[in-house]
Amino acid sequence: MTTVARERRTPSWARGLFGFVVFLVMLEIVPLSGLVPSRYLPPLHEIGEALGAAVSEAEFWIAVGDTLGGWGLGLSIALGAGIVLGLLIGSSGLLLRFTASTIEFLRPIPSVALIPLAVLMFGTEIESKLMLIVYAAFWQVLIQVLYGVRDVDPVARDTARSFRFGAWSRIRHVVWPTALPYVMTGFRLAATVALVLAITAELVIGNPGLGKQIATARSSGAVETMYALVLVTGVIGVLVNVGVRLVERRVLAWHPSVRREVPA
Amino acid sequence: MTRMLSLLRQVFVVLALPVVLLAVWWVTSAGSENFYLPPLSEILTTFGEVWFSGRIVSDVLPSLLRLAAGYTLAALVGVGLGIAVGSSKALRETVEPVLEFGRAIPPPVLVPVLMLIAGHGNSMKILVILSGCIWPILLNTVEGVRAVDEVLVDTGRTFRMRARSRLHHLVLPAASPQIFAGLRQALSLGIILMVISEMFAASSGLGFTIVQFQRGFAIPEMWSGIILLGIIGFGLSLLFRLVESRALRWYEGIRLAERGGSPSKT
Numbered sequence: 001m002t003t004v005a006r007e008r009r010t011p012s013w014a015r016g017l018f019g020f021v022v023f024l025v026m027l028e029i030v031p032l033s034g035l036v037p038s039r040y041l042p043p044l045h046e047i048g049e050a051l052g053a054a055v056s057e058a059e060f061w062i063a064v065g066d067t068l069g070g071w072g073l074g075l076s077i078a079l080g081a082g083i084v085l086g087l088l089i090g091s092s093g094l095l096l097r098f099t100a101s102t103i104e105f106l107r108p109i110p111s112v113a114l115i116p117l118a119v120l121m122f123g124t125e126i127e128s129k130l131m132l133i134v135y136a137a138f139w140q141v142l143i144q145v146l147y148g149v150r151d152v153d154p155v156a157r158d159t160a161r162s163f164r165f166g167a168w169s170r171i172r173h174v175v176w177p178t179a180l181p182y183v184m185t186g187f188r189l190a191a192t193v194a195l196v197l198a199i200t201a202e203l204v205i206g207n208p209g210l211g212k213q214i215a216t217a218r219s220s221g222a223v224e225t226m227y228a229l230v231l232v233t234g235v236i237g238v239l240v241n242v243g244v245r246l247v248e249r250r251v252l253a254w255h256p257s258v259r260r261e262v263p264a
Numbered sequence: 265m266t267r268m269l270s271l272l273r274q275v276f277v278v279l280a281l282p283v284v285l286l287a288v289w290w291v292t293s294a295g296s297e298n299f300y301l302p303p304l305s306e307i308l309t310t311f312g313e314v315w316f317s318g319r320i321v322s323d324v325l326p327s328l329l330r331l332a333a334g335y336t337l338a339a340l341v342g343v344g345l346g347i348a349v350g351s352s353k354a355l356r357e358t359v360e361p362v363l364e365f366g367r368a369i370p371p372p373v374l375v376p377v378l379m380l381i382a383g384h385g386n387s388m389k390i391l392v393i394l395s396g397c398i399w400p401i402l403l404n405t406v407e408g409v410r411a412v413d414e415v416l417v418d419t420g421r422t423f424r425m426r427a428r429s430r431l432h433h434l435v436l437p438a439a440s441p442q443i444f445a446g447l448r449q450a451l452s453l454g455i456i457l458m459v460i461s462e463m464f465a466a467s468s469g470l471g472f473t474i475v476q477f478q479r480g481f482a483i484p485e486m487w488s489g490i491i492l493l494g495i496i497g498f499g500l501s502l503l504f505r506l507v508e509s510r511a512l513r514w515y516e517g518i519r520l521a522e523r524g525g526s527p528s529k530t
Binding site for chain 1: 277279280281285290300310314336354357358360361362365366367368370371372373374375376379380381425431442452453455456459460464471474475477478482485489490494497498500501517520
């Protein structure tokens with residue numbers, strides 16, 4: 001029974017903090033102990049020093065800006081196209097039926113398959129990065145919007161029709177509120193995928209950005225810098241996840257799924 | 265007779281748009297002078313020549329085997345660890361931030377890191393796929409196990425089910441929809457990682473071959489590679505859905521029944 005009492009006393013954030021500190025300490029001790037050669041995994045303080053050196057240079061911040069810029073632009077294009085096409089296809093039974101097979105075929109095509117084409121057409125210009133990001137993120141959004149439109153309450157739809165709502169106000173007042181939680185799910189998935197593809201493009205194609213910096217650090221043997229940049233991409237990933245969840249909460253504040261989470 | 269007709273109509277609905285699109289591609293590219301956009305007819309003839317002349321065995325098969333190895337390992341380790349972490353509240357709260365950080369690192373950056381540690385061979389590529397695929401599987405399993413109905417678990421305890429059979433008959437089935445969601449995310453990640461690990465450093469494999477074609481400006485060959493990758497992505501996701509729908513048939517049934525009962529759903 002004592003364990004139950006103790007569980008109550010340790011708050012979850014303290015445990016999480018403890019776990020994270022242990023993780024950081026291990027990153028320091030394991031290389032120092034010689035368990036893993038330090039040329040494979042340098043101790044944490046060396047990675048930290050490399051990170052310190054990197055962030056004091058303009059080059060690093062330009063790379064971060066390039067990565068985030070490509071991510072944001074690609075994500076916006078995918079969101080816009082996915083929402084518009086999703087509403088269009090979803091509102092028409094005919095379109096939905098005739099496009100289903102094509103969507104199901106195109107969606108699982110890995111966007112990295114487009115890398116050679118993107119390189120030939122755009123080289124290392126931002127368009128090649130955007131091509132990969134948009135292709136990958138678009139399907140995530142489109143599929144969710146289609147789910148959302150399908151979920152519209154038939155009674156609400158018929159009511160709107162009886163009241164002779166025009167197409168626009170039907171979308172605005174009936175379809176959109178129903179689809180919004182799904183749109184946000186698509187947004188969340190697409191944001192993560194877009195970041196993965198942005199980094200991939202920079203690594204493989206050589207578009208300017210953090211991925212390219214990592215590739216350069218590797219080929220010049222700057223192992224500490226490489227690890228430092230990998231950790232930075234992780235931090236960016238966490239920030240993207242947290243930011244997207246904040247937006248989702250904000251946008252859906254009226255929605256029961258979010259309201260319910262607030263303790264009464 | 266009406267059955268035949270409705271079947272025919274279904275086939276028509278499925279095939280109409282793809283056929284139209286292919287026809288448009290075929291016609292518009294027919295006399296194409298554009299170096300980057302060769303005629304579809306040329307791409308298709310090249311497709312046969314390129315891939316059915318031994319490359320299936322020398323390039324496609326190794327890629328798929330590496331994917332299978334990395335993905336299977338990720339599934340085993342991810343589900344195993346996920347059950348352990350998900351069953352204990354203390355453990356879960358301790359490791360969750362670290363796991364969230366691990367998942368947030370975009371998996372492709374692991375390619376240069378693992379190249380450093382594991383060289384350029386098969387083991388590096390399998391490790392890349394494993395270390396990228398494991399996060400969605402692990403975190404979804406944790407989430408699924410955590411959300412298992414407490415009454416169910418308590419009932420199992422009351423009936424003195426052994427830990428092992430509780431795991432087998434209660435926890436795993438209850439968590440399986442969530443686990444499959446993780447496995448599905450991991451599959452598309454795995455395909456991406458399979459391709460780019462080969463684009464970086466390899467002497468065989470799909471990713472390697474396609475980049476070789478691109479660097480040598482062998483454009484129809486390159487296009488045939490892109491199409492092959494598309495077919496593989498489509499085929500694997502089809503295969504996955506078959507397995508999933510078989511494994512989760514009971515769950516689909518429940519969900520359908522629930523939906524019928526109360527249409528409100530978020």
